Amino acid sequence: MRAKRTGAQAQTALITGGSGGIGFQIARVLGRKGFDLVLVSRKRDSLEAAAGQLEGKYGVKVHVFAADLRRTETPQAIFDFLHHENIPIEVLVNNAGFGLLGAFADTKLQREMEMIQVNIVALTHLTKLFLPGMIKRKSGRILNVASTAAFQPGPLMAVYYATKAYVLSFSQALAEELRNSGVTVTALCPGPTATEFASSANVGKSGLFAAFGIADADDVARFGVAAMMQGKRVAIPGIKNKIIAQASRITPRAISTRITRIAQESR
Numbered sequence: 001m002r003a004k005r006t007g008a009q010a011q012t013a014l015i016t017g018g019s020g021g022i023g024f025q026i027a028r029v030l031g032r033k034g035f036d037l038v039l040v041s042r043k044r045d046s047l048e049a050a051a052g053q054l055e056g057k058y059g060v061k062v063h064v065f066a067a068d069l070r071r072t073e074t075p076q077a078i079f080d081f082l083h084h085e086n087i088p089i090e091v092l093v094n095n096a097g098f099g100l101l102g103a104f105a106d107t108k109l110q111r112e113m114e115m116i117q118v119n120i121v122a123l124t125h126l127t128k129l130f131l132p133g134m135i136k137r138k139s140g141r142i143l144n145v146a147s148t149a150a151f152q153p154g155p156l157m158a159v160y161y162a163t164k165a166y167v168l169s170f171s172q173a174l175a176e177e178l179r180n181s182g183v184t185v186t187a188l189c190p191g192p193t194a195t196e197f198a199s200s201a202n203v204g205k206s207g208l209f210a211a212f213g214i215a216d217a218d219d220v221a222r223f224g225v226a227a228m229m230q231g232k233r234v235a236i237p238g239i240k241n242k243i244i245a246q247a248s249r250i251t252p253r254a255i256s257t258r259i260t261r262i263a264q265e266s267r
């Protein structure tokens with residue numbers, strides 16, 4: 001599916017964390033389809049570099065909004081900016097997120113509170129703000145980036161796994177509420193993927209990252225956007241990840257939790 005045009009204006013996709021990693025690759029896939037783009041992340045120079053690349057390659061309009069999603073006022077500021085510029089959002093990609101490896105008793109509370117703010121609160125807030133316009137237009141796509149971490153508890157990354165379980169559960173419930181509304185919600189659940197995530201979460205050392213092989217961010221993005229365009233509710237890229245998700249449904253919770261702990265422990 002390509003972006004529709006109204007006069008000179010193409011449909012617009014908003015991507016949080018659109019300057020790097022999976023978010024940038026999602027922006028590329030959507031730019032290739034003709035969507036104008038709004039990229040949000042903290043570092044203006046990375047945003048502008050990403051925007052220059054996308055505009056040059058796909059000839060679409062790219063707006064950048066430099067802001068920190070750890071701040072509670074950021075979602076409203078993004079919404080107000082786009083409202084002021086009269087840019088309706090057809091595609092919302094809640095991608096920005098991060099993790100943290102370590103025993104909960106030892107990790108920094110502040111980092112985990114920020115993680116909950118970015119991974120859960122900002123995602124929920126942005127959805128709340130942009131959904132009414134989509135419902136009114138009877139058209140819209142929401143892609144929430146969860147993880148295979150959503151399918152079972154994750155000892156040594158307890159808060160991160162729990163945030164992703166929230167993203168999956170919230171997305172599936174909302175998708176059902178929006179049945180027949182013209183608006184779809186897709187939870188993308190990647191496994192380990194080659195981005196900056198591993199170094200920022202310090203999970204490069206985790207056995208899980210080593211054991212499962214690392215996917216290409218471009219493949220994950222193409223898979224996620226295709227699933228979103230088809231209105232699929234859950235998108236799990238890669239056969240190994242599908243097996244993990246399926247196995248976690250039939251394995252007793254205590255056992256899958258124990259297995260995840262063993263896999264998660266440093267080599």
Ligand SMILES: NC(=O)c1ccc[n+]([C@@H]2O[C@H](COP(=O)([O-])OP(=O)(O)OC[C@H]3O[C@@H](n4cnc5c(N)ncnc54)[C@H](OP(=O)(O)O)[C@@H]3O)[C@@H](O)[C@H]2O)c1
Nearest residue numbers: 017019020021022041042043069097147192193195196197
């Ligand atoms: N990589 C994996 O193995 C993996 C696996 C499963 C799920 N995921 C999920 O995929 C999503 C994207 O991760 P990624 O691997 O692409 O990570 P990444 O390479 O670290 O990229 C994160 C992006 O989010 C932005 N960002 C980070 N913190 C932000 C904040 N506080 N406010 C605004 N923007 C912020 C970053 O730009 P700035 O630093 O400039 O803000 C960057 O554009 C996350 O939700 C992650 O949990 C990743």
